[in-house]
Amino acid sequence: MPKPTILVTRRLPPAVEARLRRDYDAKLNQDDRIYTSDELAALAADADGMLICTSEKITPALVEKLPDRLKVIATFSVGYEHIDIAACEARGIVAANAPGTMTEATADLAMLLILGAARRSYEAQQLVRQGQWKGWHATMLLGIDLHGKRLGIYGMGRIGQAVARRARGFGMEIHYHNRSRLPHDLEAQATYHATLEDLLRVSDILSINAPSTPDTRNALNAERIALLPDGAVVVNTARGDMIDDVALIGALKSGKLRAAGLDVFAGEPNLHKDFLALPNVYLLPHIGSATIETRDRMGYAALDNIDAALQGRPAPNRLW
Ligand code: 8YV
Numbered sequence: 001m002p003k004p005t006i007l008v009t010r011r012l013p014p015a016v017e018a019r020l021r022r023d024y025d026a027k028l029n030q031d032d033r034i035y036t037s038d039e040l041a042a043l044a045a046d047a048d049g050m051l052i053c054t055s056e057k058i059t060p061a062l063v064e065k066l067p068d069r070l071k072v073i074a075t076f077s078v079g080y081e082h083i084d085i086a087a088c089e090a091r092g093i094v095a096a097n098a099p100g101t102m103t104e105a106t107a108d109l110a111m112l113l114i115l116g117a118a119r120r121s122y123e124a125q126q127l128v129r130q131g132q133w134k135g136w137h138a139t140m141l142l143g144i145d146l147h148g149k150r151l152g153i154y155g156m157g158r159i160g161q162a163v164a165r166r167a168r169g170f171g172m173e174i175h176y177h178n179r180s181r182l183p184h185d186l187e188a189q190a191t192y193h194a195t196l197e198d199l200l201r202v203s204d205i206l207s208i209n210a211p212s213t214p215d216t217r218n219a220l221n222a223e224r225i226a227l228l229p230d231g232a233v234v235v236n237t238a239r240g241d242m243i244d245d246v247a248l249i250g251a252l253k254s255g256k257l258r259a260a261g262l263d264v265f266a267g268e269p270n271l272h273k274d275f276l277a278l279p280n281v282y283l284l285p286h287i288g289s290a291t292i293e294t295r296d297r298m299g300y301a302a303l304d305n306i307d308a309a310l311q312g313r314p315a316p317n318r319l320w
Helices: 014-023 037-045 058-065 086-093 101-120 121-127 158-169 198-200 224-226 245-254 272-279 292-310
Strands: 005-008 025-026 049-052 072-075 094-096 150-154 173-177 205-208 232-236 256-263 282-283
Touching: 005 014, 005 037, 005 198, 014 025, 014 292, 037 058, 049 058, 049 292, 058 086, 072 292, 086 094, 094 292, 101 158, 101 205, 101 232, 101 256, 101 282, 101 292, 150 158, 150 198, 158 173, 173 198, 198 224, 224 245, 245 256, 245 272, 272 282
Parallel strands: 005 025, 005 049, 049 072, 072 094, 150 173, 150 205, 205 232, 232 256, 256 282
Antiparallel strands: none
8 A cells, every 4th residue: 555645844853754754655845945835735735644844834725725635734843823723624634733742842941041031141152252251350241140039931831830840940939820720739839820910010030931822912012011020031932923022122122121032033033133233132043942852752743643643543632
């Protein structure tokens, strides 16, 4: 029997591509060029499944053009705002994501952003690399302690909880806002705030860990930034569209906010150019899940979804 055909839209780690080649007739993207919607439709014409990334927008118009034989779209990500789930459901195409695979890596990166922003890592690196470091002095590059500070976590899912675990080790006090309060054992003595506004009022450092949805987009706007304590730090490892960039940049310029650490951006990779000129922003290029182990796990999870869907079993992380 011929192997099913899988369209793989981006270059993936070698171990993941090896499993794809072993089990499927895999149409790999060796150049890693991002396909247009028309190219995706054409390439998928003889496919039984697609393994996509967040760079591929699965719109209702594209879903319409997919062949009847296509049974599954698995994304190499936890976020699935790029997939129109209702359109997939209407065509009977299984859509599935890869939750739980990048929890620890992303939480590590949130701590890197918190430390990077709070301890002025960008300015410190610049000083050393540009040969401007003239020697130690007592008031050089002063940041703030994490110990004793209140960490506000917006979105207490797997990643938010993993950030909380790490932050406790740094002596931080954990506060959170989530759609629903966590059970007592998962809460682990964190303080629940029923509204985002209440959380912001007590967040010396705010970590955004909620999914991007129509309800959460632009959640951190000018009015809400004003609620943060003066000199607060904001970090984002979730999605850039949850922050109003103009409001954030204004608050970083005025000193309302001390610093920010950002791994994700609205319209990335084309981030708002004013971020580049701000010394108090620690910037990373969407590498929250970028570890060797995690990227393999993400690929295997996507393949587990594809295997199940094509073998007539429920996909482990089916979205409808
Ligand atoms: C990915 C992510 O790097 O999983 C997600 O939602 O944002 C990242 O881990 C990227 O989006 C892969 O498609």
